[in-house]
Amino acid sequence: MSSAAPAPSPAPAPSSNEGRPVGELVVALGALALGLYTVVGSFGIAVPSSASVMGPRAFPVAVGLLLVAAAGLVLAGLARGRRGEAEGGEDVDPGVRDDWRTTALVVAAFVAHLALIEVVGWAFAAAVLFGGTAWALGARPWWRGPLLGLVLGLVVQLVFAAGLGVTLPPGPLLDLVPVLNGRGPGG
Amino acid sequence: MAPVGDVGALLDGFAAAAQPQFLLYALIGVFLGTAVGVLPGIGPAMAIALLLPLTYTLEPQAALIVFAGIYYGGMYGGSTTSILLNTPGESASIITALEGNRMARAGRGAAALATAAIGSFVAGTIATVLLTLLAPTVARLAVRLGPADYFALIVVAFVTVGALLGSSVPRGLVSLGAGLFLGLVGTDTLTGQQRFTLGLPSFADGIDVVIVAVGLFAVGEALHTATRMRHGPVRVIPVTGSWRTWLTGDDLRRSWRPWLRGAAIGFPIGSIPAGGADVATFLSYSAERRLSRRKEEFGHGAIEGVAGPEAANNAAAAGVLVPLLTLGLPTTATAAVILVAFQAYGIQPGPQLFGSEGPLVWALIASLYIGNVMLLVLNLPLIGLWVKVLQIPRHYLYAGILLFAALGSYALNFLVADVVVLLAIGALGLLMRRYGYPVAPLVVALILGPMAEEQLRRELAISQGDLTSLVTSPFAAAAYLLLVGLVVASLWLRRRQRRAEAELAALLDEAPRPVPTS
Numbered sequence: 032m033s034s035a036a037p038a039p040s041p042a043p044a045p046s047s048n049e050g051r052p053v054g055e056l057v058v059a060l061g062a063l064a065l066g067l068y069t070v071v072g073s074f075g076i077a078v079p080s081s082a083s084v085m086g087p088r089a090f091p092v093a094v095g096l097l098l099v100a101a102a103g104l105v106l107a108g109l110a111r112g113r114r115g116e117a118e119g120g121e122d123v124d125p126g127v128r129d130d131w132r133t134t135a136l137v138v139a140a141f142v143a144h145l146a147l148i149e150v151v152g153w154a155f156a157a158a159v160l161f162g163g164t165a166w167a168l169g170a171r172p173w174w175r176g177p178l179l180g181l182v183l184g185l186v187v188q189l190v191f192a193a194g195l196g197v198t199l200p201p202g203p204l205l206d207l208v209p210v211l212n213g214r215g216p217g218g
Numbered sequence: 219m220a221p222v223g224d225v226g227a228l229l230d231g232f233a234a235a236a237q238p239q240f241l242l243y244a245l246i247g248v249f250l251g252t253a254v255g256v257l258p259g260i261g262p263a264m265a266i267a268l269l270l271p272l273t274y275t276l277e278p279q280a281a282l283i284v285f286a287g288i289y290y291g292g293m294y295g296g297s298t299t300s301i302l303l304n305t306p307g308e309s310a311s312i313i314t315a316l317e318g319n320r321m322a323r324a325g326r327g328a329a330a331l332a333t334a335a336i337g338s339f340v341a342g343t344i345a346t347v348l349l350t351l352l353a354p355t356v357a358r359l360a361v362r363l364g365p366a367d368y369f370a371l372i373v374v375a376f377v378t379v380g381a382l383l384g385s386s387v388p389r390g391l392v393s394l395g396a397g398l399f400l401g402l403v404g405t406d407t408l409t410g411q412q413r414f415t416l417g418l419p420s421f422a423d424g425i426d427v428v429i430v431a432v433g434l435f436a437v438g439e440a441l442h443t444a445t446r447m448r449h450g451p452v453r454v455i456p457v458t459g460s461w462r463t464w465l466t467g468d469d470l471r472r473s474w475r476p477w478l479r480g481a482a483i484g485f486p487i488g489s490i491p492a493g494g495a496d497v498a499t500f501l502s503y504s505a506e507r508r509l510s511r512r513k514e515e516f517g518h519g520a521i522e523g524v525a526g527p528e529a530a531n532n533a534a535a536a537g538v539l540v541p542l543l544t545l546g547l548p549t550t551a552t553a554a555v556i557l558v559a560f561q562a563y564g565i566q567p568g569p570q571l572f573g574s575e576g577p578l579v580w581a582l583i584a585s586l587y588i589g590n591v592m593l594l595v596l597n598l599p600l601i602g603l604w605v606k607v608l609q610i611p612r613h614y615l616y617a618g619i620l621l622f623a624a625l626g627s628y629a630l631n632f633l634v635a636d637v638v639v640l641l642a643i644g645a646l647g648l649l650m651r652r653y654g655y656p657v658a659p660l661v662v663a664l665i666l667g668p669m670a671e672e673q674l675r676r677e678l679a680i681s682q683g684d685l686t687s688l689v690t691s692p693f694a695a696a697a698y699l700l701l702v703g704l705v706v707a708s709l710w711l712r713r714r715q716r717r718a719e720a721e722l723a724a725l726l727d728e729a730p731r732p733v734p735t736s
Contacts, residue, residue, distance in 0.1 A: 102392055120439070121259060133445065138645070149634060164621075
């Protein structure tokens with residue numbers, strides 16, 4: 032899990048940990064807001080007369096206070112320049128600037144996928160997610176990702192239908208294929 | 219010591235697990251686990267979370283045997299990745315793997331892989347024996363624990379996982395609090411009141427732990443990698459020679475003591491609720507370095523620095539199963555996901571488990587032994603295959619991870635709403651990783667939070683609101699004392715770790731650093 036990196040890279044790599052900690056501030060304030068919401072929201076929980084010594088409110092209040100206190104400590108640390116250390120990984124390059132554009136493209140592919148599942152069918156929505164993500168992450172030529180995604184999606188759909196007896200949404204196109212539409216042969 | 223009856227039960231377990239179809243399931247488990255574990259960026263927790271939906275059609279016994287295989291296999295696969303991939307990560311758990319990476323670059327990759335594999339087997343088997351001996355006894359004692367005792371144990375787990383393990387105490391606590399909050403969402407079990415559901419019907423039964431686990435580990439990791447992806451070709455260090463001659467006599471002489479020491483360090487640390495494999499590998503590494511007569515080799519590929527920590531890692535993984543199976547307490551993120559897998563089959567780990575589901579548990583433990591042997595036999599000869607897996611282009615790898623994550627959460631209930639929640643949790647995971655919040659406390663708190671509240675309320679109902687009853691039970695009092703001891707010990711450890719890391723960083727700076735290819 033995440034822990035302190037052994038040492039800063041000797042090469043002066045551009046790091047987004049320089050400059051003002053806007054992102055960190057937003058996340059810490061978000062945690063603070065969640066804590067406050069939890070405390071305030073606890074008092075909106077109805078307490079039935081059957082409740083014993085400790086009702087349904089006390090624990091949520093404690094959780095909210097923990098969040099407020101912990102977020103406060105993070106904010107206090109930030110004010111004194113204690114920044115969070117981004118988690119490393121085999122495919123994470125610690126020496127580059129954050130590329131939020133790529134991340135946004137991947138999220139967009141994901142959103143398109145979940146919006147399309149029940150419209151065009153799971154396999155085609157899978158092609159959108161796989162192809163979009165692969166392209167955003169640098170796969171070229173552009174058509175190879177969606178093609179692989181479609182093959183993968185069709186295989187999964189077939190395995191689910193034939194092997195597990197579970198029907199993923201076939202969509203209008205595959206609805207004509209007996210195995211995939213969940214209605215059995217000729218249905 | 220285990221009574222004779224346990225030996226008989228274990229033998230029955232072996233008889234069950236040795237049936238051809240269960241052997242096949244164990245083989246599938248270790249194979250899938252290793253394959254997924256070899257993939258960079260996928261740890262054992264994510265491997266189990268991603269493969270969870272595939273097992274829904276299996277019967278419980280078969281599914282648990284598959285999971286046992288995935289659990290051990292994922293660990294094996296992970297060490298292969300860190301030894302052969304030319305991009306050492308930055309997190310502390312990989313410090314030890316760096317040693318193997320240095321060996322590989324010096325042309326001794328085969329020896330590093332072999333000592334890791336055999337060490338994992340030796341330590342894994344020793345630890346599984348200890349698990350076999352210890353677990354039934356712990357379960358028998360645990361039957362007598364009251365709600366206050368359980369609450370104390372959970373508090374110990376919260377503090378160690380949330381505050382003591384990460385690099386930043388406040389961030390660990392925020393992660394813990396966020397997990398506790400997500401655990402609150404749903405219907406209160408004691409009074410039937412809805413809490414924090416925002417009036418949405420899909421939250422009335424709570425947020426599915428599988429979705430949270432897959433979202434944090436798979437989607438969060440993929441999005442985090444997308445923000446800072448390492449581009450360019452994947453560089454795998456070539457392994458030369460036949461696997462039969464990988465470990466020379468000298469290597470073996472230098473390895474066997476670290477293997478045993480690793481097992482001795484790993485198992486106890488894994489089995490107390492004090493946080494899993496990272497601590498164990500680090501302790502083993504620094505112990506080997508202190509005991510070695512060739513200190514100058516550390517940081518440049520000392521075989522002891524691979525053998526010890528890899529053994530400790532596997533022994534800790536088996537140790538984690540002790541509190542999980544006997545108390546129902548997951549103390550690592552991976553254990554939390556395994557608990558979810560149990561619950562998916564309506565099985566609640568805890569003191570009753572060895573009584574109510576005896577044959578099932580013993581078959582599971584037997585399959586841990588069998589899986590360990592299979593891994594040893596499979597992995598060295600199959601190294602060529604794992605090298606190919608390592609070379610999967612990263613854009614397709616992460617596209618595939620996202621696709622199977624989306625599939626897994628959709629296949630739970632066939633609701634698009636679940637996939638929306640998955641993406642939201644994934645975005646949370648991205649922010650947490652990016653800004654240094656550990657994700658393990660969130661998953662552990664999500665599972666233990668509702669248990670903690672239930673035990674607390676039960677205790678206060680029994681004692682009619684007397685708060686002192688929480689600490690007056692001898693067991694609970696001992697647990698809180700242990701906690702104080704752990705806090706003191708971790709402060710000391712943290713100082714040591716910082717010093718060790720500084721020394722290691724100095725060593726690494728002398729050696730040539732990998733050149734970024736972008």
